[in-house]
Amino acid sequence: MQEARPIKLFSQDSFTPILPFDESNPLDPEVQSDHVEVGLKVNGHVINAWNISNPKFHSFFGIGEKPPFRQTHLYVSNPFEKGVLEEALRRKIKSQIKVIAKRFVEGKVNIQIIVEGYSLFYSDLIKKVEKLGLNTFFLVSHLNNRPTNWNERWNVTALMINTEKFTIHESQTFFSQYYDREDFDKGKNFVLPYAIIEDKETREKMIIAGAHISGCPSQFPKTALELLAQTIGLIFQKTQGEIDIIIAGDFNTTPEYLEKGLFPFLPPSASLIKAPYPTHVNPKSHAANYDQAVVILGSKETKGIYKKLKEKHLSAASQALIGSIQKSRIKFLSSQD
Numbered sequence: 479m480q481e482a483r484p485i486k487l488f489s490q491d492s493f494t495p496i497l498p499f500d501e502s503n504p505l506d507p508e509v510q511s512d513h514v515e516v517g518l519k520v521n522g523h524v525i526n527a528w529n530i531s532n533p534k535f536h537s538f539f540g541i542g543e544k545p546p547f548r549q550t551h552l553y554v555s556n557p558f559e560k561g562v563l564e565e566a567l568r569r570k571i572k573s574q575i576k577v578i579a580k581r582f583v584e585g586k587v588n589i590q591i592i593v594e595g596y597s598l599f600y601s602d603l604i605k606k607v608e609k610l611g612l613n614t615f616f617l618v619s620h621l622n623n624r625p626t627n628w629n630e631r632w633n634v635t636a637l638m639i640n641t642e643k644f645t646i647h648e649s650q651t652f653f654s655q656y657y658d659r660e661d662f663d664k665g666k667n668f669v670l671p672y673a674i675i676e677d678k679e680t681r682e683k684m685i686i687a688g689a690h691i692s693g694c695p696s697q698f699p700k701t702a703l704e705l706l707a708q709t710i711g712l713i714f715q716k717t718q719g720e721i722d723i724i725i726a727g728d729f730n731t732t733p734e735y736l737e738k739g740l741f742p743f744l745p746p747s748a749s750l751i752k753a754p755y756p757t758h759v760n761p762k763s764h765a766a767n768y769d770q771a772v773v774i775l776g777s778k779e780t781k782g783i784y785k786k787l788k789e790k791h792l793s794a795a796s797q798a799l800i801g802s803i804q805k806s807r808i809k810f811l812s813s814q815d
Contacts, residue, residue, distance in 0.1 A: 487807045488756050491734040493697070493764035496806040497813065498546045503806055505550040508798035510570045512539070512547060513593075513728060514757040515796045516769045517787025520724075521680055523643060524787065526581075527591035527688065527726040527769060528796070529758075530574050532633050533557060533567045534596070542761025546806075575599070577793045579606040582615070582638065586791070589675075590638040591688040593728045597621060600636060607638075614642040618671045620651040635690045635727065637671050647683070649673040652709050659701045660694035667692070668705050672713060674721075685713060689727035697760065698735045707743035710774070714745065720778045726771040728758070733767055740772070747775040755789055755800050765803050 488494045499505040511531035518525045536554040539547040547553055554566045563571075581587045592600075600617060607615060619636035639646060651671040657663045672687035687710075691702045706725075713723060729736055733752050741748060750772055757769035773784050789800060 487804060488765060490752055490754075490767060492732050493760075493762075493766050494756065494807065495810055496546070496759065496763055496765050496803060497810045498544050498548065498763050499802065499806065500549040503809055504802075505547065505552070506798035506802045507551060508795055509550075509552065509802060510574055510795040511799070512552065512759055513769055514753070514755065514799050515787075515792045516726060516753045516757060516771060517587075517791065518724065518726065518751060518771050518773075519785045519787055520684075520783065521677060521682065523588040523677070524586060524791075525589045525591070525686065525724060525726060525771075526587040526787065527593065527728075527771070528578070528793075529593035529690070529728040529769060530595060530599070532594040532596055533563050533571060534631055535594070535633075536567065542763075544763040545761055546759045546763040571599070571602075573795070575603050575606050577795065578638075579603060579610055581793070582640065583607060583610040583612045585640075588640045588643050589686055591686075591726050592636050592638065593688065593690045594633045595619075595636055596632075596634055597630060600634065603638075612640075615640050616646055616649070618646075618649040618651065618673050620653050620669060620671065623651070625653055632667065633690065635669055635671055635688045637673055637686055637688050639673060639675060639686070643678060644675040645678060647674045647676060652712075654705070656701065656705060658692065658694055658699065660696050660699055661692075666702070668702060668709075670706070670709050670725075674717070683721045685717065685721060685723040687713070687723065687725040689725050689729060691728065691730045693730035693760075697766075698731055698739060700739045703729075703731070703736070703739035704743065707740055710744065714774065717776070719745065719776060721776040723774040723776070724771060724784075725774075728769050730768055733770060736770070736772075744772075745774055749773050749775075751784060751786055754786060756803050759803060765807065
C-alpha cells in the first residue's frame, strides 16, 4: 500500500490563491492585521518584525479584484471620521500595543521592527513598555527627525531596541521620495531606519534595518527594490562590509521577485530567510511570503547563526491569521474539484 503524501498547501516562493473571507469562510476574530510576524533568532536574541496594519488604511481592505478582508472585522469604510478608529478598531490597537510591549519587556523579543506604525501608536507603546517596568530601550524612526513636509497620516517604520542587551553605536533613518515606474509614476516615500548595534555579552556587532517597500499593481516593485539595494550599499560601505546586516519587514513582493529585483545588486554573501508559513494576503486573495528577512554576512568572522522563528513563538493574532489562511486554502482547493 502506497503511503499517502500530505498536500502542499502553499508555494513558499510565489502566490497561492485562497477564497476571500466571509460568513461561509470566516476570518478568526483574533486576527488584527493582514500580515503575520516574521522573526529571527541569533545568539539567543530574537529579532521580530510585524506589519501591524495602520488603522487609518483599513478602508483599503475594500479595494481589489477579490478583496479578501472586505466582509470581515478588519474592514472599516470611514476610518477618518471622528471617533471611528477609537470605536471600530479600539480592541485591535490596545491588543497590539499590549502584546508587543509584554513580549518585549519579558525578553521574548529583543529587537522589534514595527511596520505601518504611526505617531500615536508609538507614543502609547512607549508608555506601556515603561509602565511594565522597562526603561532601557530606544526607538529608531523618522519621528526622531521628521522631514520638513511631514504628514501625520504617513506610515512610520521603527526599530525598538532593548539597550540592556545592545549598545547602539549609530542610528539613522534614510528618507527619500521617488516616482514608482511600476505604479503609473506615483510619488512615494522610501524609508529605512537602521542601527549599528553591539551585543553587550558577545561584543558582536551587526546592523539592523526595518523595511517597508511600497506595493504596486504588478506585485513586483522593481523601482523600490533598486532604491533599497542602493541604500543597503551605502550602509555596507559605511562599515567596509565587515559586519552582518539584517533587513527585515514587509517587502510587498514574493521571494521569487526579491531574488530577481534585489539580490543581483547585493553582495554575494546575501541570503534570504523565508518564513515557513504565508505572511500576507494581497488584494487579489493570494497568500504569499511578503514579510521576510535578508541577511548579508560581513567579511569579519562572525559567530552569528540565524534561525527562523517558529510559528509557536508568534503572537496569538499572527497564529490566528496563519490558521485562517490555511483553512481558506483548503476550501479553495475543494471548490476546484
